Amino acid sequence: xxxxxxxxxxxxxxxxxxxxxxxxxxxxxxxxxxxxxxxxxxxxxxxxxxxxxxxxxxxxxxxxxxxxxxxxxxxxxxxxxxxxxxxxxxxxxxxxxxxxxxxxxxxxxxxxxxxxxxxx
Amino acid sequence: xxxxxxxxxxxxxxxxxxxxxxxxxxxxxxxxxxxxxxxxxxxxxxxxxxxxxxxxxxxxxxxxxxxxxxxxxxxxxxxxxxxxxxxxxxxxxxxxxxxxxxxxxxxxxxxxxxxxxxxxxxxxxxxxxxxxxxxxxxxxxxxxxxxxxxxxxxxxxxxxxxxxxxxxxxxxxxxxxxxxxxxxxxxxxxxxxxxxxxxxxxxxxxxxxxxxxxxxxxxxxx
Numbered sequence: 001x002x003x004x005x006x007x008x009x010x011x012x013x014x015x016x017x018x019x020x021x022x023x024x025x026x027x028x029x030x031x032x033x034x035x036x037x038x039x040x041x042x043x044x045x046x047x048x049x050x051x052x053x054x055x056x057x058x059x060x061x062x063x064x065x066x067x068x069x070x071x072x073x074x075x076x077x078x079x080x081x082x083x084x085x086x087x088x089x090x091x092x093x094x095x096x097x098x099x100x101x102x103x104x105x106x107x108x109x110x111x112x113x114x115x116x117x118x119x120x
Numbered sequence: 121x122x123x124x125x126x127x128x129x130x131x132x133x134x135x136x137x138x139x140x141x142x143x144x145x146x147x148x149x150x151x152x153x154x155x156x157x158x159x160x161x162x163x164x165x166x167x168x169x170x171x172x173x174x175x176x177x178x179x180x181x182x183x184x185x186x187x188x189x190x191x192x193x194x195x196x197x198x199x200x201x202x203x204x205x206x207x208x209x210x211x212x213x214x215x216x217x218x219x220x221x222x223x224x225x226x227x228x229x230x231x232x233x234x235x236x237x238x239x240x241x242x243x244x245x246x247x248x249x250x251x252x253x254x255x256x257x258x259x260x261x262x263x264x265x266x267x268x269x270x271x272x273x274x275x276x277x278x279x280x281x282x283x284x285x286x287x288x289x290x291x292x293x294x295x296x297x298x299x300x301x302x303x304x305x306x307x308x309x310x311x312x313x314x315x316x317x318x319x320x321x322x323x324x325x326x327x328x329x330x331x332x333x334x335x336x337x338x339x340x341x342x
Contacts, residue, residue: 085337085341086341089337089338089341089342092286093284093286095177095179096179096180096183096186096286099175099176099177099179099183100175100179100183100186100187100190102175102176103153103173103174103175103176103187104173104187104190104191104194106173106174107171107172107173107174107191109171109173109190109191109194109195110194111194
């Protein structure tokens with residue numbers, strides 16, 4: 001078996017065990033570990049049986065297996081970036097809310113016991 | 121009718137003192153939001169008699185405006201006026217834009233820069249038109265001067281507004297809120313005071329592009 005396949009399978013196994021460990025420790029929930037496990041198993045399968053991508057490609061009507069991998073990767077990356085944008089935007093709003101809360105509190109303009117939710 | 125003027129300010133120590141003092145005769149209170157300034161903006165504003173609310177870090181003109189409005193509401197304002205710190209606005213225009221709020225004919229008034237148009241540099245006018253066009257394209261409301269910083273709000277509208285934009289694109293978000301809440305908009309002509317200083321403080325082309333981008337992004341993300 002070519003070295004690259006060994007390396008990829010080894011890494012996929014490593015990533016898989018990390019995902020399961022994270023699930024055990026409570027960092028990831030079931031849905032997330034299932035998704036990541038499927039992904040890394042898929043990576044391992046494609047590494048060992050490269051023809052898998054060609055078969056999948058013809059199944060969906062794309063020229064070559066490599067093309068299919070690239071198309072899927074681009075779509076996945078766009079989606080990941082979009083999610084990041086959304087998260088960053090939410091964090092910016094939270095930061096502004098905190099800064100506003102501090103400012104109003106220092107200026108003694110907050111009523112006693114007024115909650116953060118009303119200020120953000 | 122209690123009128124509170126809100127001035128978001130970032131590194132405006134040069135003029136904020138004069139601006140605050142000039143407003144003493146037309147406002148019941150002046151709130152200066154010191155948006156993380158590195159200079160003595162906050163100190164000078166306080167000495168001039170303003171209520172100063174300080175952002176510990178810079179969050180942007182939009183964030184400063186929303187904080188100022190929140191502060192004004194807590195001070196019991198009936199009418200809230202947003203005003204620029206760089207001397208572009210005249211204190212004498214405050215009663216003129218508050219008037220429609222006071223007589224109940226409008227919930228929000230924008231001071232539009234239509235008088236003596238030739239005083240406004242052509243590039244600036246083109247930029248204003250682009251901002252108006254983008255605001256219309258995104259939110260379906262054409263306003264004569266969507267990015268004028270001189271506005272008046274009734275406290276009712278101020279309470280109902282949700283401003284999530286942190287930077288200069290908040291101007292368009294305000295238009296969006298007007299449409300969303302069905303608030304009545306009035307427009308009063310004003311003459312902007314373009315000095316070398318206030319012109320330098322305006323948005324450059326790159327900043328304008330960034331603002332436009334942030335506006336489009338906010339439409340998708342919010």
